[in-house]
Amino acid sequence: MKITVASGKGGTGKTTVAVGMALALQADGNRVTFLDCDVEEPNGHIFIKPDIQKNEDVFIDVPEINLEKCDFCGKCSEICAFNALLVAGESVVVFHELCHGCGGCNYFCPKGAVTLIPKKIGTIEMGTAAEGLNFAHGQLEIGVPLSPPLVDAVKKKQNGGITIIDAPPGTSCPAVHTVRETDFCLLVTEPTPFGLNDLALAVEMTRALDVPCGILVNRAREGWDIIDKYCKQNNLKILMKIPLSREIAGAYSKGIPLTFLDKEWGVAFRRLFRDIREMVESERNNRHQW
Amino acid sequence: MRIAVSSTGPNATEPAEERLGRCNCFLVFDEAENLLEVITNDAASSAAEGAGIKSVQTLIKHKVDVVLTGRVGPKAMNAIMAGGLSVYTGVSGTVAQSLKSYLKGELQPLLAPNSAAHAGQVPRERAGR
Ligand code: SF4
Ligand code: SF4
Numbered sequence: 001m002k003i004t005v006a007s008g009k010g011g012t013g014k015t016t017v018a019v020g021m022a023l024a025l026q027a028d029g030n031r032v033t034f035l036d037c038d039v040e041e042p043n044g045h046i047f048i049k050p051d052i053q054k055n056e057d058v059f060i061d062v063p064e065i066n067l068e069k070c071d072f073c074g075k076c077s078e079i080c081a082f083n084a085l086l087v088a089g090e091s092v093v094v095f096h097e098l099c100h101g102c103g104g105c106n107y108f109c110p111k112g113a114v115t116l117i118p119k120k121i122g123t124i125e126m127g128t129a130a131e132g133l134n135f136a137h138g139q140l141e142i143g144v145p146l147s148p149p150l151v152d153a154v155k156k157k158q159n160g161g162i163t164i165i166d167a168p169p170g171t172s173c174p175a176v177h178t179v180r181e182t183d184f185c186l187l188v189t190e191p192t193p194f195g196l197n198d199l200a201l202a203v204e205m206t207r208a209l210d211v212p213c214g215i216l217v218n219r220a221r222e223g224w225d226i227i228d229k230y231c232k233q234n235n236l237k238i239l240m241k242i243p244l245s246r247e248i249a250g251a252y253s254k255g256i257p258l259t260f261l262d263k264e265w266g267v268a269f270r271r272l273f274r275d276i277r278e279m280v281e282s283e284r285n286n287r288h289q290w
Numbered sequence: 291m292r293i294a295v296s297s298t299g300p301n302a303t304e305p306a307e308e309r310l311g312r313c314n315c316f317l318v319f320d321e322a323e324n325l326l327e328v329i330t331n332d333a334a335s336s337a338a339e340g341a342g343i344k345s346v347q348t349l350i351k352h353k354v355d356v357v358l359t360g361r362v363g364p365k366a367m368n369a370i371m372a373g374g375l376s377v378y379t380g381v382s383g384t385v386a387q388s389l390k391s392y393l394k395g396e397l398q399p400l401l402a403p404n405s406a407a408h409a410g411q412v413p414r415e416r417a418g419r
Contacts, residue, residue: 061398074347074351081341082338082339083333083336083339083340083341083343083344084340084343086343086346086350086369086373087347087350088345088347088350088369088372088373089350089373089374090375091372092371093368095340095343095365095368098343098365168405178352205415277354
């Protein structure tokens, strides 16, 4: 079972939730893998404190043009969906920072003038924390603005059992790559108009990807019910609320997971997981009937 | 010489567009102000980054020598230089007016990018005008 924890914007407490759930399930004897796909700003390791045992570089294949063979027909530039190639007169310019390494130019070049050469885009670090808890995160190479291929590589590190994935914030490519093809997406938000605005975008994303979702309200306060209203109107389920608390904020700033703060959080996160599992199963059954 | 103006629409009476990568079309004129061609800019509707590069590719394909526009990002500027085009900025008013300003020597040649890079489609309100 693969659960992504995502949010429409940064700083909502997504990592707190993902870490909390992973540790609570591990403490209960489950085999858990925690994948930090927030490759631009990974911070799950601060709380999980894994023992890193392995590094793996991630490459994409970028084109190199053989000008002896090229007749400057422009085909490669035409088919590149990422605008990474420019054919101008007697030269072909490769914009490396835009190339996604799809290999299309190599495939379509009628003259066989495109060679693909590997370019390092980042590193994956893997290790274990406590008994039964695997950990992996990706670290983007400095100056590489392109994270989706690295996200995909981190996602491959799942290891059976339960996989909890910390997604990059937002609803653009890296988040989409993280959430797609997972079993469930837990959306973390705050009970403010800004929180709602970003949540609505994130909900749209999960619907477009056909991934069932549920909501977790962080920094919840008595009477701040903007998210509750939205969820009721849109037939969404609020699965858990974490109150606004100085104690929780303090623990976060010291890198202490919620489950270490109070045993009750372990219970709450396991209940959250049970609810998610039920939703996933009923969703599966529904789909079978169709 | 073929002079292209980034435009909001297919007629010379329409407002010129400041954004090179996101203009709807390019109107190509000769130095006598005759409209030679209207080129649709496919990059305008694409969500991918690098719309400026794609626009420049279109201009190169249509053998444009000079382009009049407003803002040019760093990647598009590289593309313009690679393609050997000249670019002048400061279009304002209609396409026809912008062309006239250029012919009178009132527009500024651009030698370095004058707009920050941005990822993909920029929401209208943030794009400014
Ligand atoms: S498709 Fe091949 S031959 Fe055509 S311009 Fe690109 S590299 Fe050159
Ligand atoms: S590999 Fe794909 S993204 Fe990169 S330049 Fe070729 S076609 Fe474009």
